[in-house]
Amino acid sequence: IRYSLFNKQTDYTNTYGFKSEEAGFSIGYDSKVNDSVDNSLTIKIFASDNSSPKNNASAITDNIGKSSELSVSYKIKRSTLDNSIYPSNGIYNDLGFTISTEPFLSEASYIKFSSKNNYYYKIKNTDSNFFVLSDLNMIESLNSDNLKTVNSLSLGGRNFKGFDFRGIGAKDSSGNYLGGKKKYTLSLGHSSTFLFDKKDNIL
Numbered sequence: 300i301r302y303s304l305f306n307k308q309t310d311y312t313n314t315y316g317f318k319s320e321e322a323g324f325s326i327g328y329d330s331k332v333n334d335s336v337d338n339s340l341t342i343k344i345f346a347s348d349n350s351s352p353k354n355n356a357s358a359i360t361d362n363i364g365k366s367s368e369l370s371v372s373y374k375i376k377r378s379t380l381d382n383s384i385y386p387s388n389g390i391y392n393d394l395g396f397t398i399s400t401e402p403f404l405s406e407a408s409y410i411k412f413s414s415k416n417n418y419y420y421k422i423k424n425t426d427s428n429f430f431v432l433s434d435l436n437m438i439e440s441l442n443s444d445n446l447k448t449v450n451s452l453s454l455g456g457r458n459f460k461g462f463d464f465r466g467i468g469a470k471d472s473s474g475n476y477l478g479g480k481k482k483y484t485l486s487l488g489h490s491s492t493f494l495f496d497k498k499d500n501i502l
Contacts, residue, residue: 302326305345314465315449316359316475318351338375344368349449358475362449366407370399380419387428387490388421399450400441408441409450427491434458436482451478458484 306322323345331337346367352359376393380386393415400408414435421428440446453476455466465476 300326300328311449312351312353314476315362316353316356317349317362319347319349321345321347332375335379336375336377338373341370341372343370343372354473354475356471356473356475358448358471358473358477361445362447366401368399368401368407370397372397381421386417386419386430387426388419390419391415391417398441407447407450409438409446410441411438412436425491427489430486430488430490432484432486432488434482434484438480446478446480448476448478452480452482453478454482454484458482 302325304324307320309319309321311317311319323343325341325343325345327339327341329337329339344367346365348365349362352363372395374393374395376391378389378391380389380391393413395411395413397411398409399411412435416433418431419428420430436452438446438450438452453465454468455462456464459467465478468479469477471477
């Protein structure tokens with residue numbers, strides 16, 4: 300069983316276009332199904348106050364104001380990796396579901412699905428391996444066609460290297476990032492000790 304309490308202030312001006320204050324708590328339970336499969340359930344409740352919009356575009360103003368949120372998340376994952384940090388052989392799969400609502404079932408309610416599938420193939424008699432990494436995410440509003448941009452999916456940054464965070468995708472006429480409801484990334488790569496150590500790789 301794990302739990303956390305938080306009270307934080309975040310400046311999203313350069314990404315979502317506003318500043319945010321959040322306070323709340325979460326509690327979760329992790330359990331093992333067998334040696335390679337485990338699952339978790341997390342409940343999170345928090346209140347937020349978003350302010351200081353950088354302009355009056357609807358993509359930003361839809362997020363402004365005070366709100367509360369209750370979310371329930373479930374994840375199941377399977378791993379046969381030989382190393383959890385720098386794997387060279389094995390498979391990692393996980394499935395996750397989240398349902399979130401502003402009590403009770405407001406227009407901001409949504410459901411989210413995620414799936415990650417990573418495959419590592421070690422080359423015999425070497426320290427090298429090939430890998431295939433895939434990541435699928437989908438989110439849908441439960442009560443409206445509109446989804447707050449703070450909850451929308453984005454590309455760029457860590458999930459798509461070479462671009463700024465939220466650097467790929469549609470923007471409105473004011474240059475505000477809109478995000479999307481579906482996202483899929485696929486990476487093919489090779490990892491080897493050809494330069495310095497086992498952490499070097501090519502994507």
